[in-house]
Amino acid sequence: MTRNPRMLFTATILLGSFLLFLVQPMVARMALPRLGGAPNVWNSAMLVYQALLLGGYAYAHALGRLPLRRQAMIHVGVLLMAALTLPISLANLPASGPGNEVLWVPLLFLATIGPLFFAVSAQAPLMQRWFAARPDAGDPYALYAASNLGSFAGLIAYPLLAEPLLPLGWQSGAWAAGYAALILLVIVAGRTLPRAPADPAAAPAAPTGAPTAPDDAKEAIGAKRIALWLALAAVPSGLMLSTTTYLTTDIVAMPLLWVIPLGLYLLSFTISFAERRGAANLFSRHAPALVIGLGSMTMLLSANGSMAAAIVSILLLFAVAVALHARLYESRPAPSRLTLFYLVMSAGGALGGVLTALIAPAFFDWTWEHPLLIVAAALLVPLPPYARWTERLGLDPRRGRLVMAVLLAVGLGTIALLSNAVADTPRSDGLILGLTGLVAVIGLLVVRWRLAFGLLLALAMLSLGGMDAMRVSLSGDRSRSYFGIYTIRDIGSESRNLAHGTTLHGIQLREPGRELEPTSYYGRSSGVGLALSPGERLLGPNANVGIVGLGVGTLACYRQPGQSWTFYEIDPEVLSYSRSGKFTFVNRCAPDARMVIGDARIELAKAPAGTYDLLAIDAFSSDAVPLHLLTDEAIKVYLRALDRDGLLLIHISNRFIDLEPALGAAARANGLSAIVRLDRGAKSPLTESQWVAMARDPARLEALQAAGDAEWDAIDTSRSRQWTDDYASILPDIIWSKFL
Incomplete structure (x- = not known):
């Protein structure tokens, strides 16, 4: 041995x-x-x-x-x-x-x-x-x-x-x-x-100087200590998942971003459980300042969906995870109780997952679990050395409590001023940052009173964006499903928008006479608009049209007499916006359109071969890439559902991924001709869009180009490896300049 x-x-x-x-x-x-x-x-x-x-x-x-x-x-x-x-x-x-x-x-x-x-x-x-x-x-x-x-x-x-x-x-x-x-x-x-x-408890002690947990085979571990372990494990776990939801819903729906919260969560254990305690102690000392500072900034920045908000959220997660896991390490039992410690810690992690992944989506219409977990972290972070500053100044306990109470009152008054500053038009960013900083300083002075510290953070977050989110929740204009969070926003009397997180999902104009005008990515100069507008001239009489992705139903108003339309939508919540009349495109333009609820790829595979004369794929949720709808197997499903002379339109507008090479490779592999339409310079209520058109017969694309006075470009079919269900990677196609 x-x-x-x-x-x-x-x-x-x-x-x-x-x-x-x-x-x-x-x-x-x-x-x-x-x-x-x-x-x-x-x-x-x-x-x-x-x-x-x-x-x-x-x-x-x-x-x-x-x-x-x-x-x-x-x-x-x-x-x-x-x-x-x-x-x-x-x-x-x-x-x-x-x-x-x-x-x-x-x-x-x-x-x-x-x-x-x-x-x-x-x-x-x-x-x-x-x-x-x-x-x-x-x-x-x-x-x-x-x-x-x-x-x-x-x-x-x-x-x-x-x-x-x-x-x-x-x-x-x-x-x-x-x-x-x-x-x-x-x-x-x-x-x-x-x-x-x-039982390893009888093992001799470690060499002198080695950091060890106390080794007592009969060490008492009561319910209070177990509850602390559960909380210290549950909050970082839940915050890791809520940060993932928050980032991909409200900030940037960028696929590779999903692994970053989990990666930092895991890395936090490496720091927190390391034998050398320097880094862990550094995070523990500054955790309260990081939580109240970054937590407040998260709410302030989130409304804009900026990369700065994403960075602040990720830094906050890492700071909280290291600090709470370090406190968990410091409270570890003797090695003889090691497996019990890890069992409770794992139960806490699972508890955080259940609260975030199962319970929160069922009860909250927004990512309310995220700010709540930040406040919970504030109640659990290790107290810094300066927490007992009143005693260091020689104040007796009664005077110390009086001073803390006065500071808390000043903090509450500052938050009231902060709320007014946020509501002012125009807003003074300098004043808002100054007042936020003052609240943070006061919070650190009363951090010894954990409830007071948590209260100041919670009220600051409400002032910096939480109240606006709460008003939307109370108005009933927001809903949450397994697939996303949707918010209706009325822009005066001009338009009604549907947002998925902070990304526009559809617009309907409200001005009389313009309610059925195509908007956003679906204007008449967009690729799909150019394909649907000619109607019988391009698609023939009594055309059968399939649309994957309903949105607010904008495309429905391209329907022409004699055509049969079918919409494929994975989320019943999205369909409810059209059926309830909150958006009227479908009810007024295609009331008898067939609605198929479920994953489009699975449902299209059930359709009779050669069903559609035109099939438009528009199933993006924000900027998340639906890889399974762009693989070779998916393209073959679409081609099977298309008539021999049918047109395939695929929406590839994306802020962070260049999807044109993947579609070019798909066209090459399936013997298709392909062109791309970039609708540059579109102005509100239109949005710049990028659509790819494919057909078995090049003459169909020539007819499409001739039908409208707009420029289409050929696709380079040699730039990328084809995506399949067995192989696909967005890494080579990321537009890195978008992150600078």
Whole structure:
């Protein structure tokens, strides 16, 4: 038996955690053709992973009661049993009914990856417990930092390496090879275990100077301490998911942005559980200032959907996660209670996931969970050294409380001034920033009174944007579904807008005589407008038109007599806006149009071959890219549904991704002719748009160009690798200049 196989246990933990978080985005990518790319799909996946992690930690805790060698034998057996589900492939479940996605999506992930994720998730606590059983082990908690470093590496490796370089089949095979290597490492680690009872509490203390948790086999762990562990784990977990929803709903719906909150969340454990405490202590000391400063700025910036707001939100998440996880580390028990500690911590993570991914969308019409979790973080952050400044000044407790009460009153008055400054027209940004800074300083002076500190932060956030959000909620002009948050905004008597987060989803003019005029991305000079306006001249008599993505129904008013129209819409909430009369395009222009609720790709596959003379694909949610609607398999579904002489129109307007190369590759692979229309210089109520037109016969595109007085450009079909369900990466097509 080697003297101190720390490297062996570290490598085993690193590999297990790497595989665990490499498989998360891989399975989400596999599910893309069936689920699409809505932010809540990722949150649902995270909820399942947190539940499986809790199960794995519970299994590790229960296993800890057995002798060490028996633990190793059982765990190797569990790993081998889970290996029977390899290679990883998506479970074949019946399609979800509309509105059941919140339960069906977690079930799909559970059936796909459940056994493997459960087995691997037990790695970190088991390896730490086995390591702690050695007489010369030292503090095992530092290995948890290595665990999360491996998790972070796995998560980042997927979008940067695995997805761009390997098709899904190869990804699954590589993961299986890594899993086999993990089993071998576990076997070797198990052979180093001493023939001793399971309880490592009898192990001698670590060398002098090594940071260790107190090792008392009979250490009392009461309900209050467990509740603290739960809260310290739940708030960062919930904030990680709420930040993901907040960013992709209200700031930037940029797909790669979804992994950043989880990556920083994992990285926070590496800092918080490290043996060297310098970085963790730095965050802990300044956590209150970061929470009240960044939390206030988040609300102030979010209304504009700017990149600055995204950066502030991400920094806030990281600061909170490091500070609360550092406090969690400082309250850790002796190694003999290690598995209980990780079990409770995992339960807290799962609790945060349930609150954010399941409960909040059911009860809130906006991302209210996000500011609430920021306030909860304010109540939990470690107190800084200056918290007891009144005592350092020599004030007795009674005078100290009086001074704090006066400061709280001044803070409340400052917030009242701040509310007036925010409501002023025109607004003075300098005054708003000054008053916000003053509230933050007062908050730090009363931080010892946690409730007062949390109250000042909550009221500041309400003043800096929360009240506006609350007024919209109370007006009934906002709704939330599994697929997004939608808000109706009336711009005086001129127009009514539907926003998805901060991204325009559709406009209807309210001026008499202009109510049915096409707007936003669908004006008469847009690609789809040029294709639909000629009617019978281009499409022939009694044309059959299919539209994927309803929005506010703007395209319905291109319908001409004799035509049959079908709309495909995944979200029933979107359909309700047209049917309730809040937007009247559909009711007035195409009242008898057929509405199909469900994923368009699945539903179109059920349509009779050659059904449509024109098929328009417009299923973008903000700037999120529906990869599963742009792959070769999806294009083949569209071509099957199209008549032999049919036209395929695809909307590719996007602020952050250049989708033209992918569509060019799709045209090349399917023998299609393709042209693109960029509607430059469009002015309100129109929006600049980019549409691609494809057809089997080049003559159809020539007729399209001749039918309207507008410029179309040829597409370069040689610039990109074709996207398929097995391979697709947006990384080469990101427009990086948009982030500068």
